[in-house]
Amino acid sequence: MGKPSIFSKEYGKKMRRRKRNIVILVIACLLVIVLAVIYIRGAFKDVINGTNKIKSNISAENKQVKGNNQSTKASSIDSKTQSTDKSVKKEDNYKIQLSDGKNVNLIYEGKGNDKKFKSVTPGDGSVAYDISPSAKNVVLFDNKSQSILLVDINGNKQDMTNQQYVSTTGTVITKDAQIASNPNYIWCSSPKFLDDNNIAYISQLPWIGKTAKYVWIESLQDKNHVMVQNIQGENIKFQGLTDKGLTVVEDGTTVYVNASGSVTQ
Incomplete structure (x- = not known):
């Protein structure tokens, strides 16, 4: 924008127009700068929010995967424990005292109608015994009294x-x-x-x-x-x-x- 000559008849009018144009230009520049700042801050905020959101989603996914892994691991352990409980039967015993004061343990496994005799202790030959083919009865020999004792799977003893x-x-x-x-x-x-x-x-x-x-x-x-x-x-x-x-x-x-x-x- 050239400066008008002072010798011009419209010098005053042109100077006023020139000042007005300068003011408009300055205002336009300021407005552009303000809008640019607002846009940049908004975009930057969106980037930050987007980054935080991504981080949050990743963290949530990691927690979910970790939780699933722990749940799977726990389920695997529970399944293994249940499988072991089913495959391994609990053992218990009946204690029978002979006439010489010696105690004999008749060991059985299972419960209810599934109980079966497994062994007799002591098993060192000091006590003669035999387990029936069905494992539902044990016969003991009381050497001191020369008695034949029959013990059933429920622990009932008969001479x-x-x-x-x-x-x-x-x-x-x-x-x-x-x-x-x-x-x-x-x-x-x-x-x-x-x-x-x-x-x-x-x-x-x-x-x-x-x-x-x-x-x-x-x-x-x-x-x-x-x-x-x-x-x-x-x-x-x-x-x-x-x-x-x-x-x-x-x-x-x-x-x-x-x-x-x-x-x-």
């Missing part, structure tokens, strides 16, 4: 010993009297299961003055005692139960006896 023997002539011989008169006499020993309803044991009965041993079978249901024919020996031992029956070693000869009293080789 299954034959308390007396009646000879073919009608003579009655009681266990207590016979053992009192001859402490070395074998009234009964080594009970073993033939099946879930019958046990076998070794005895010197029916003879009093002989040292030979015999095999007897007792029914657990009616407590009936029957001597097995064709097994007799000075040294008789029971071994494991097989498909043929109970393994019996008779003076070095192995035979098998089943619940009906049948003997095979």
Whole structure:
């Protein structure tokens, strides 16, 4: 914008116009500057807000992922624990005291109708015992009193010993009297299961003055005692139960006896 000549007739008018234009230009510049500042601050704020929002979203996502990982880990641990609880059955025991004061622990696992005997302690051979094929009963031999004890899966104990023997002539011989008169006499020993309803044991009965041993079978249901024919020996031992029956070693000869009293080789 050129400055007008002072010699011009419209000098005053042009100067006033010039000043007005300058004022308008200054105002326009100021307005542009103000608008620019406002725009820049707003954009900067949006950038900051956007950044904060992004950070907030990232933090929230991280927390969610972490929470999911912890939840998954916890679920995995719970699942593993539940699986372990299902696969591992709880063990418990019944304590049975023998006549010599020794305690025998009958260990079982499971609960309710699923309970089964697992083992007997002490298992060092100091106490003769046997677990039934179904694992629902245990038979113990009380050596001091020569008693055969039956314990069921609920811990109920019965004395299954034959308390007396009646000879073919009608003579009655009681266990207590016979053992009192001859402490070395074998009234009964080594009970073993033939099946879930019958046990076998070794005895010197029916003879009093002989040292030979015999095999007897007792029914657990009616407590009936029957001597097995064709097994007799000075040294008789029971071994494991097989498909043929109970393994019996008779003076070095192995035979098998089943619940009906049948003997095979």
